[in-house]
Amino acid sequence: MQTGCIFDIKRFAIHDGPGIRTTVFFKGCPLSCRWCHNPEGINANDEIIYRENRCIHCDDCISVCSLQAITNRDGGKIINTEICDLCGKCVDICPSTALEFVGTNMTVSEVMGEIEKDTAFFDESGGGVTFSGGDPLLQFDFLRKILEQCRERKIHTTLDLSGYCPYESLENIQNLVTLFLFDLKVYDEEIHRQYTGVSNRLILSNLKKITKNENHVIVRIPVIPGVNDTEKEIDNISRYLSSLSNLREVHLLRHHNLGVSKYEQLSMPKFKIECFPEGKSDLKRIRTEMEKHGFTIKIGG
Ligand code: SF4
Ligand code: SF4
Incomplete structure (x- = not known):
């Protein structure tokens, strides 16, 4: 029986899509962002x-x-x-x-059992289930089976993703996902590589393709002081996002350092966590700048 590794299931979430949601956290991520506040989701292994x-x-x-x-x-x-x-x-x-x-190895029906405990709240609030992590797409087959079952049960599905995956994976599941929360960190390729460990060219290309297909996509930008909150970065990100079809909404996520203590708890010296000053980015200024490009901007997500 196929299992996947889940490191948390949070109920009554209100920031990961519409309504009241159950968020299922998949273990394993292709990026290792220096500001990551869920480092237990980075390593795909136990x-x-x-x-x-x-x-x-x-x-x-x-x-x-x-x-x-x-x-x-x-x-x-x-x-x-x-x-x-x-x-x-x-x-x-x-x-x-x-x-x-x-992390716990769970079967598809075990995960569905957890999700279905909350369907009354979903129905009442227009909510559903959000798959987050880590990046759920690293466990593609497992994710797809859960998405299929959610579709059969008419449960609203949101996928929170890094975008660092073969485009074929996105194409394969796009009809099963109601809402994509697509994370975009940095536009400049070298800065992206420096702070996340990978190039962003695949991510930018995937975002361009996925927004072409009438999918409901919201871009989420974790605003990191001194990394992507500069005028140049915001301008580059805005211009790039303006070039996409069908993208209307962008969420700006305020940075916090709450995950820092977990790095020591996990004995993770190889990941280079950094503390970035909290509250330093002027999110209102960034919102005003990005609104000029015609997007609906929300602070928080
Ligand atoms: S620290 Fe030692 S006892 Fe604990 S899991 Fe590792 S090898 Fe086993
Ligand atoms: S020293 Fe601490 S971590 Fe080790 S067995 Fe005792 S309580 Fe547990």
Whole structure:
């Protein structure tokens, strides 16, 4: 039976599409944005999270690890992910759930079971289910099967995506997705590569194609101080978006640093998280600039 890796399911979400929504978070993302506030969604593989606030410092985890992969550091624990074989003994022995695996392998019917618990709220509010992550398209076959079942049950579906995927994948599922929330980070290719780890040419090309086909697409821009809030970037993004067919709505997402602590919890030194100053970007100025290009701009999403 096919399974997919889900790292969270949030109910009563109101920012990921219309109405009241259930948001299903898929594990694995092709980008590693330095401002990512869901770093547990980046790695497609299993990993262990350590929450220091739950730890009672019994050191049972250190004793049980035959590979000496978990050690003390700065008053907490750190796992050497180069050595750890994810045997799970430390997770099992931990008396306070300070150590836990991130992500659960679920079948399509298990995910549908979770979604269908909330259909009364969807019907009442015009809501539905949102697939987010990570990037759900990294688990394409699994996602498609869930989308098919949502279509059969007439559940509104929103797909939050990075756009970094073969266009054929988007083409294949476009008739099953009611709303695309398409993330656009940076227009300048080098800046995009520097802050996300990949070129944006495929993303820009996919966005152009997907908006041609009468799909309902909203572009979401996480506004990152000093990265994409400059006059030049906003102008370039606006001009590019103006060239697309059928794009009417853009959401500007305010940056926050709430995910920073998770990087340590996940022992993720290889990902270069950065703290960007919160509240520094003038979102109202950016909204005014972008409105000149004829878009409906919403702050928040
Ligand atoms: S999961 Fe990793 S850190 Fe934990 S006991 Fe096994 S090898 Fe050691
Ligand atoms: S077993 Fe759990 S509670 Fe004990 S030191 Fe390790 S992480 Fe902390």
